[in-house]
Amino acid sequence: MKILNSEILSNERYGPDIYKMEIFAPHIVKNVGAGQFVNIRCCSPDKRDPLLRRPFSVFDVEKKFNVFSILYRVRGKGTRYMSELKKGDTVNMAGPLGKPVEPVSLKGNLLLIGGGMGIAPLNLISRIAADEGKKVSVLAGFKDSSLLMWERDLMRMGVKYRMFSEDGSWGQQGLVCDHILDEPKVLRDHDIFCCGPVEMLKVLQRELEREDIRATAILEEKMGCGIGVCNGCVVKVKKKDGIDYLRVCREGPAFELSEVIFD
Amino acid sequence: MTDRLFKWEKENEKDVPGEERSSRKPDMSVEIGRIGLKNPLVACSGTFSHGEEHSNFYDISVLGAVTTKSYSLKPRKGNPPPRICETPAGMLNSIGLQNDGIDVFIKSHLAQMKKDGAGIILSIFGKDSEEFKKVALRILDVKADIIAVELNLSCPNVEKDGTSFCAFPEEVKKVVDAVVSMLDIPVIAKLSPNHDNIIQSAEAAKQAGAEAISLINTAVGMAVDVETYRPLLGNITGGLSGPAIKPIALAKTYILARENILPVIGMGGIFDYRDVLEFMIAGASAVGLGTVNLIEYDAGEKILLDLEDYLVKKNINNIRHFTGRIRI
Numbered sequence: 348m349k350i351l352n353s354e355i356l357s358n359e360r361y362g363p364d365i366y367k368m369e370i371f372a373p374h375i376v377k378n379v380g381a382g383q384f385v386n387i388r389c390c391s392p393d394k395r396d397p398l399l400r401r402p403f404s405v406f407d408v409e410k411k412f413n414v415f416s417i418l419y420r421v422r423g424k425g426t427r428y429m430s431e432l433k434k435g436d437t438v439n440m441a442g443p444l445g446k447p448v449e450p451v452s453l454k455g456n457l458l459l460i461g462g463g464m465g466i467a468p469l470n471l472i473s474r475i476a477a478d479e480g481k482k483v484s485v486l487a488g489f490k491d492s493s494l495l496m497w498e499r500d501l502m503r504m505g506v507k508y509r510m511f512s513e514d515g516s517w518g519q520q521g522l523v524c525d526h527i528l529d530e531p532k533v534l535r536d537h538d539i540f541c542c543g544p545v546e547m548l549k550v551l552q553r554e555l556e557r558e559d560i561r562a563t564a565i566l567e568e569k570m571g572c573g574i575g576v577c578n579g580c581v582v583k584v585k586k587k588d589g590i591d592y593l594r595v596c597r598e599g600p601a602f603e604l605s606e607v608i609f610d
Numbered sequence: 611m612t613d614r615l616f617k618w619e620k621e622n623e624k625d626v627p628g629e630e631r632s633s634r635k636p637d638m639s640v641e642i643g644r645i646g647l648k649n650p651l652v653a654c655s656g657t658f659s660h661g662e663e664h665s666n667f668y669d670i671s672v673l674g675a676v677t678t679k680s681y682s683l684k685p686r687k688g689n690p691p692p693r694i695c696e697t698p699a700g701m702l703n704s705i706g707l708q709n710d711g712i713d714v715f716i717k718s719h720l721a722q723m724k725k726d727g728a729g730i731i732l733s734i735f736g737k738d739s740e741e742f743k744k745v746a747l748r749i750l751d752v753k754a755d756i757i758a759v760e761l762n763l764s765c766p767n768v769e770k771d772g773t774s775f776c777a778f779p780e781e782v783k784k785v786v787d788a789v790v791s792m793l794d795i796p797v798i799a800k801l802s803p804n805h806d807n808i809i810q811s812a813e814a815a816k817q818a819g820a821e822a823i824s825l826i827n828t829a830v831g832m833a834v835d836v837e838t839y840r841p842l843l844g845n846i847t848g849g850l851s852g853p854a855i856k857p858i859a860l861a862k863t864y865i866l867a868r869e870n871i872l873p874v875i876g877m878g879g880i881f882d883y884r885d886v887l888e889f890m891i892a893g894a895s896a897v898g899l900g901t902v903n904l905i906e907y908d909a910g911e912k913i914l915l916d917l918e919d920y921l922v923k924k925n926i927n928n929i930r931h932f933t934g935r936i937r938i
């Protein structure tokens with residue numbers, strides 16, 4: 348990990364209130380593993396508002412050009428500032444952070460289950476796995492079609508996908524969780540990764556547990572430092588001898604779904 | 611009151627030929643009672659872990675010292691999440707002293723800390739003076755490796771509604787006494803801004819043999835989600851840190867330092883070299899860098915270089931020149 352002042356190559360609208368930022372950063376491209384994130388200072392260098400850095404999953408890498416991208420939704424002060432940055436501006440960030448997702452798998456096939464912005468880390472997993480010649484399938488659910496552009500990215504990667512939207516404007520109408528167990532046999536010969544809102548992960552946990560199927564969840568939590576020093580970003584996890592609080596930025600962001608306790 | 615302060619200032623002048631013209635590298639060393647530091651910058655407890663992560667960003671041995679996170683006798687799991695909430699110019703935390711216990715520190719982290727080369731201040735915590743004593747006992751064998759023990763008497767995240775030991779000077783005395791009787795290395799008592807008795811607590815700490823006071827720990831605070839009516843921290847209340855508390859921390863530093871009870875390590879919202887100077891002018895002998903470490907991972911090095919540059923620019927050849935120089 349390193350602090351970098353890196354040049355923005357593009358920062359374009361990807362959907363309503365959603366942007367994709369491409370950043371020139373050989374250090375990140377060279378070192379990043381699936382599931383890792385960068386921690387960005389979201390104000391000009393002479394300001395301290397917002398005070399804390401903001402974490403963003405690495406969405407994609409283009410090794411040839413030493414470029415990586417993040418996909419982000421404008422939520423508050425920090426992401427608004429980011430959305431106003433232009434090509435040629437720099438971002439101050441640290442990374443890559445978090446533990447890379449364990450090298451998968453014996454099964455060889457990957458199933459990625461995403462909800463909303465949770466697709467961001469899944470996209471990189473998909474890229475890395477597809478580059479390694481693994482078969483990747485995606486099941487993803489959204490409120491509406493604001494992330495429609497993602498379909499194009501998946502097509503380019505040659506990934507199989509099935510989309511769901513609550514309002515029916517994209518793919519099949521409905522919730523992705525309602526269709527997870529459509530084909531339990533398929534689930535069994537895939538390594539499953541999921542990322543999305545807590546409500547979705549809770550349902551997934553329940554459904555997969557019923558069938559005794561394992562999955563890896565990529566989690567988010569409010570962060571203080573992003574580098575493992577403050578113990579601020581913990582999630583509650585079941586362990587043999589009771590519960591434990593583990594850091595999303597250090598032991599995570601990937602956790603065994605069945606071990607996570609969502610209170 | 612002002613009299614005392616001015617007396618102190620004169621003493622400083624005697625020792626320190628501050629304004630003499632010189633182009634030499636300034637002398638950054640400070641003394642806090644028996645504790646000598648090569649410069650006044652100390653990493654604050656809980657914001658630097660053991661320094662291992664920050665070593666990725668700079669050579670942490672340039673710091674005056676590194677304070678470990680607070681260790682207790684037994685491992686502590688800490689408080690339920692969410693534990694962090696950003697507030698205007700600051701942050702709330704309710705970590706709740708999550709740590710692996712003093713034995714794990716000694717077995718697994720001390721060696722690496724020694725290798726990293728910064729002076730080690732070991733922060734400890736106990737639920738009463740007996741427990742503090744037991745932790746101190748564990749340290750006996752490794753006391754040669756640490757320059758001081760800091761007693762966290764002021765964490766707002768372990769008792770209900772932010773109460774801590776230093777609410778009660780007689781408790782402060784008991785705890786300091788318990789540790790000093792076990793260990794013949796300097797003991798620092800860390801106080802809170804949440805109780806209106808820092809002078810009494812500092813007196814109590816001194817009587818029991820403490821070497822210095824560090825202050826402030828975080829200020830009790832809270833934030834509420836208007837949509838859900840729920841507190842934004844799992845523990846309901848937490849501790850506020852960062853620039854938001856700097857004026858409070860400065861006032862506490864000034865109010866305590868002018869009493870000349872014990873040397874003060876001032877902390878709370880220090881983000882750049884000018885903040886350091888403010889604390890020293892207000893009376894601090896050394897300063898703590900806390901929240902800034904979470905954001906500017908190389909802050910320690912940068913602030914040190916900026917301080918040195920400033921002293922050179924101003925032809926001040928000794929950092930001790932600033933301590934207690936406030937003009938009232």
Ligand SMILES: Cc1cc2nc3c(=O)[nH]c(=O)nc-3n(C[C@H](O)[C@H](O)[C@H](O)COP(=O)(O)OP(=O)(O)OC[C@H]3O[C@@H](n4cnc5c(N)ncnc54)[C@H](O)[C@@H]3O)c2cc1C
Pocket residue numbers: 384389397401402403404405417418419420421422423424425426427464467468566567568569570595600
């Ligand atoms: C490991 C990790 C990876 C992440 N990756 C991405 C990513 O790839 N793309 C992306 O768009 N976001 C991602 N996030 C979330 C992102 O960090 C937040 O959206 C961002 O910090 C918001 O900052 P802000 O200043 O704009 O909003 P703030 O002013 O901090 O908050 C505005 C509003 O958004 C809500 N909010 C803040 N953070 C989150 C969050 N993490 N989840 C849900 N609501 C939140 C707040 O409660 C508040 O109501 C990630 C978070 C983590 C922990």
Ligand SMILES: Cc1cc2nc3c(=O)[nH]c(=O)nc-3n(C[C@H](O)[C@H](O)[C@H](O)COP(=O)(O)O)c2cc1C
Pocket residue numbers: 571577579654655656657679680703705707733762765800826827828850851852853855877878879880898899900901902
């Ligand atoms: C995340 C976090 C964890 C902390 N943990 C401890 C701790 O374990 N022991 C302690 O004495 N102080 C702890 N503190 C308090 C700091 O050491 C410091 O006194 C306080 O944050 C004020 O300084 P600052 O504003 O520069 O952060 C913690 C502070 C933060 C932000």
Ligand code: FES
Pocket residue numbers: 569570571572573574575576577578579580581594595596597
């Ligand atoms: S955010 Fe500080 S430990 Fe994870």
